[in-house]
Amino acid sequence: MTDDAAPLPPFDELREGARVVALPMRTRFRGVDTREALLLSGPGGWSEFSPFAEYDDDEAATWLSATIDFGWMPQPPAVRHEIRVNATVPAVPAESVPEILARFEGCRTAKVKVAEPGQTLADDVARVRAVRREMGPEGRIRVDANGAWNLDEAEHAVHVLADCDLEYIEQPCASVDELAELRRRIGYLDIPIAADESVRRATDPLAVARAGAADILVIKAQPLGGVRRARRIVEEAGLPAVVSSALDTSVGLSMGAALAAALPQLDYDCGLGTSVLFAADVCEPPLTPSFGAIPARRVVPDADALAARAASPERREWWLQRLERCYAVLSARTDAPR
Incomplete structure (x- = not known):
């Protein structure tokens, strides 16, 4: 054991x-x-x-x-008692972006889904630019492709989206080798690469760090076996971490918040505001962002x-x-x- x-x-x-x-x-x-x-x-x-x-x-x-x-x-033990969170923008038409962002009260960062099956890069560009217009020059924008692009597609997409001033690009390609090569190709653009699936769905979650394939780890408590194990992976990887949800209820989000609260260093807003995406949750009120943050506390379903x-x-x-x-x-x- x-x-x-x-x-x-x-x-x-x-x-x-x-x-x-x-x-x-x-x-x-x-x-x-x-x-x-x-x-x-x-x-x-x-x-x-x-x-x-x-x-x-x-x-x-x-x-x-x-x-x-x-x-x-x-x-x-927690070293902080509230967690700053990002807005999450699904693969919606650009005209729907203002309505989506309005639900994330006080969030200064937005994660935008891209590379949705059945959509085009032009759809992604329109959505990301709509987010930039809404958030202004001070807002932070990260995009998430869920590993859907091949290496050349990812390189092209990064260049097309570069004028949107991206905070980072999350899991642009599926494999660790592709991430490492993409990171080499776009290094001069100074757009970090974050790894999600290459950590949470990998038999060796530290492989991406050893390969120099990412600048940031996106970690999720449930897929990694719990708060204690996920925290240890971050410590051993030696890379900055973003704690995110796996489309959890408010109960699962409280687990993610416990992980974020326990990390010695937390430089990025976390993807733990996703209860906003539900039309109904199990807690009243749900664990939703207030002034851009959620509390790091246990919740009890209603x-x-x-x-x-x-x-x-x-x-x-x-x-x-x-x-x-x-x-x-x-x-x-x-x-x-x-």
């Missing part, structure tokens, strides 16, 4: 306390119109298990490890909200079966107690 591994509570304890919710999105985001999540209440407070539906059980089990860690284990946003019996059973399979994966791992 590693120092990061949390002992597994009995499975019956998890199953009996599980609440499965389905939250409607204001705007389709990452191909999702309704976000489902399984919530658990442990001795340490409420926690969330919400790997995306397409992830296999082995990958999803790491998310369950984070869920158990946050709900059942002591967390690292009983009426849990009831109103409960998933269908069929989806609840799907999540309970997934929970059981992922629990079995954790039990079988050599670094897990049993």
Whole structure:
């Protein structure tokens, strides 16, 4: 067992306390119109298990490890009590940008989704320029391609978008080798590259740092196995970090906020304001930005909200079966107690 591994509570304890919710999105985001999540209440407070539906059980089990860690284990001490967050702009038409940004009260940074399937680079440019117009010259803009561009496409896109004064470009290409080569090609532009999928979906989350393929790490508590493990990855990588969400409910966002609060250094606004993207959440009020920040604190779901946003019996059973399979994966791992 590693120092990061949390002992597994009995499975019956998890199953009996599980609440499965389905939250409607204001705007389709990452191909999702309704976000489902399984919530658990442990001795340490409420926690969330919400790997995306397409992830296999082995990958999803790491998310369950984070869920158990946050709900059942002591967390690292906080060195700050509020986290500055960015606005998140989905792949919407440029004319929708003002409406989106207006929901993120006081945010001085915006992350803009680009490279959406079915859209063009011209769509991306129009959206990013609309964000720049709304935020003015002092606003910070970062773009996120989710690894959708090949090397040449990414190089071209960076040059086209360079006049928008980008803070950084997140996961422009899928592979570590491509990121390293792109970083070499565009180094003279002084636009940093941030790695997300190359950290959270990698068998070796430190490979991107060793390869010199990124300037910044984008880290997410659930996919990396929890607050304590994610913090250790940042320490070992030796790169600045941005803590982001995986389209979490307010419960999951509180886990991300705990991670951001525990990092010794936090130079960038974090992607933890995404409750704004939901038409409804599990907390009343939800963990939304106020004056550009969210508090680093535990949250407790509202009983009426849990009831109103409960998933269908069929989806609840799907999540309970997934929970059981992922629990079995954790039990079988050599670094897990049993």
